[in-house]
Amino acid sequence: MASFVVRHIIRLMLLLFAVSIVVFFLVSVSPIDPVQANVGQSAYLNMSEEKRAALAQYWGANTPIWERYINWAHDFIHGDMGTSLRYNAPVSQVIAQRATNTLLLMAVAWVVSGLLGFCLGILAALKRGTWVDKVVKTYCFVLAATPAFWIGLVFLIVFAVWLGWFPIGFSVPIGKAAADVTVFDALHHLALPALTLSVVGVANIAMHTREKAIDVLESDYIRFARARGYSPWQALRTHGLRNLALPAITLQFASISEIFGGSVLVEQVFSYPGLGQAAVTAGLGSDVALLVGIAIFSAALVFAGNLIANILYGVVDPRIRAGVGSYA
Template sequence: MSRIIFWNIGRFLLLMVAVSVVVFTLVSVSPVDPVAANVGQAALVGMSDEKRAALDAYWGRNVPLPERYLSWGSALLQGDMGTSLRFNAPVADVIANRALNSLLLMSVAWLVSGVLGFALGVLAGTHRDTFLDRAVKSYCFVLAASPTFWVALLLLIVFSVWLGWFPIGFSQPIGKSAASVTLGDALYHLALPAITLSLVGVANVALHTREKTIDVMNSPYVRFARTRGLTERQIVLRHGLRNLALPAITIQFAQIAEIFGGSVLVEQVFSYPGLGQAAVVAGIGGDVALLAGIALVSAALVFGGNALANILYGVIDPRIRKGQAHG
């Protein structure tokens, strides 16, 4: 067990180093000029050389990449994630202020898409080649082929602009102080972004669960159960769900990365102030410290989801736990 723990810690540290190096390198080779992106091209044209040099120094454009990375990395080891030049605030504060919105949005979408996708996959697999099966597959294929931002825009136009059932954007009513925002206000503004992200995330879970359900229903032990007179419902409840649990967990935790990627687009469309929107702002403005901080947080989130999946494997299937112990 200790060897497994140390192995996972080593993998996690290597992942963090790799993510930070890639982010710093990509931002450095990017054609985006952070000074022009944040000051504006018109203001930059009439700017004096001294002012331009001061802004270049402020954004660290004259500092070599290895030196900037080592300085940022040494500060990170001391608990300092740097300062967001775009938001003019510590990166840790920017992430903390927006993390709750993103985690709430992703958690709701992750749970809803997982439960709904699993249920639709089981229904389609147990009713293979029926109208229900074809309807589920058509729904999944259409959504799997649809860009997340397009689905978000479509729902925004229909349910916010035309019908007026949901607010157009943001996480709270405009002009209302944060102290006076109620839970109902927050959930009301969260509803449509969460619905959008959930609908898109259902497709992969449902299609994978359907294929696994078909394999389980054609297995020898299910055929033997049928000869004993068990109904399809009894077979699914007694034998099918247990054998579908492991692949369902695999798919569900693999969804974390896709949910986070989808939340970036959904937050941008709905102007929802989360980590995804902050990542877009940081990328456009060349804010490498904020972008690296968000990348590390998202990588840690995905790694933690996979680690939790491995733990649940052992809880559900003792054979896996024994294999890990003897590995």
């Protein structure tokens, strides 16, 4: 058990190290000039050459990238994630503010897409070859081929503009004091982006579950259960769900990265102030500290998702648990 924990902590360290290196490298080859990006176009044009140089000096834009990295890494190890150029606030504070929004959005999308996809997959497998199966399959193929931001735009047009059921963007009503914002307001603003992410996430899990469920339904032990008088649904419930839940849960935890990626686009479309939107802002503003902070946060999140999936394998399947016991 102890070696399990140590092994995974070392892996996480290596991952975060690699992610931060890659982000710094990408920013160093980015053509965006941080000074120009951060003072604004008109101010930049009216600025004297000396002023620009002074700003570049102040922000450390001319410091070699490896030196900046060492400075950043030194501070990061001591718990300081640096200061965001764009938000003029500590990175940890910016991330903390926005993580709440994003995590809420992701959690809703994650749960809804997981449950809906799983149920649709099972349904399609039980009714395979019938029109029910075809409807589910068509839905999934269309959805799998559709980018999240486009669905977001369509939803905006239909539900926010035409029908007016949901607000057109942001996480709280415009012009309302922060103290007056109710939970209902927050949920009302969350609904459309969350729905977009959920609908897109369904395809993967549904098609995966359908294939697995068909495998299970054609397995020898389901055949035997049927021969013992189980109905197809009974057989699948007693003998299939556990076997199906295992890969589905794993896939769902592993797909946290995809949902996160989707949330970046969806937040942009809905002007939803989450981490994704901050990441875009940071990238366009050459805000290395914030960008690397978000990258590390999301890498840790995805790592946690995969780790949970790994542990769940053992919980669901006794054969894997036996394997773990023998070498741990």
